[in-house]
Amino acid sequence: MLVATPIGNVGDLSPRAVEALGSADVVYCEDTRHSGQLFARLGIRPARLASLHEHNEAERVREVLALLAEGQTVALVTDAGTPAISDPGSRLVAAVHEAGGRVSPVPGPSACIAAMGVSGLGDGRWRFEGFLPRKGRERRARLAEVVSATVPSVIYEAPSRVEALLSELETLCDEKRSVVVCRELTKLHEEVWRGAIGGSSQRWPAQSARGEFVIVLDGARLPDRVVPPKAELGEAVQGLVAAGSTRRDAVAEVALRAGISRREVYDAVGPRAGSRSAEGL
16 A cells, blocks of 8 residues: 655544554555654554665565565555655555556645645646756756746755755746745645746745745746738648649648648638638538
8 A cells, every 4th residue: 555644734644544554564664763753643553664765665675575475464655745756666566566466545645736736827737847856967858848848847846955946947937937836835834935936046045945845837838829911821822722732732731831720721711712611622
């Protein structure tokens, strides 16, 4: 079972998650001390805790598969949020699937979902970037993808690097593009700020930024569509017809080239004499 744990407020742990953790034979944790403290606070008493983090996940796979083969119930948690989402677990999940095992989610708190929800950006479509590469060509490539995306992007960042990330985005984006900066979601000092990307980095200087940050950058606006003059469209259609194309094929090709609909081309050239409908030609 993949069990989501609170990203801050312990009250967000669902009753189903409490039951799942308490009934598991083994709970694998990103940090057994961190999870142990959470479980003790909530009165959860798993049979056994074991570690599974980015440095030992590959080693733990065989162990977990053996436990599952014996019929034991295994749960996986990370320090906060949902396992395998910018946290350890994806390698283990893939291995269990490949071995024919069953992976069951116990959903709950998620920083990316929470941030996207409070951002007010987008229309239901967005992309999750997680943590970007720290430096070099890979970082520049990912930033270019984020900046050019036409849907909002959700990015995780450490407090010491938030200022640098926002500065990079400032140089790559139109200064008026909207950005939402979420800090310490669901915690005592929760902060959600929304504004223009221009100048945003000054709000969180590296030397004083604290807490967990989630950045939501609005998508790039598509350039306004330019429809060529009617005379130009008509000449293009006539030229193709003169070269041997049917009128219908000529209209379709001109529409494709101009990035407009066939109806707009027909409106420009007008229906052929005696025809009922330009679309029927």
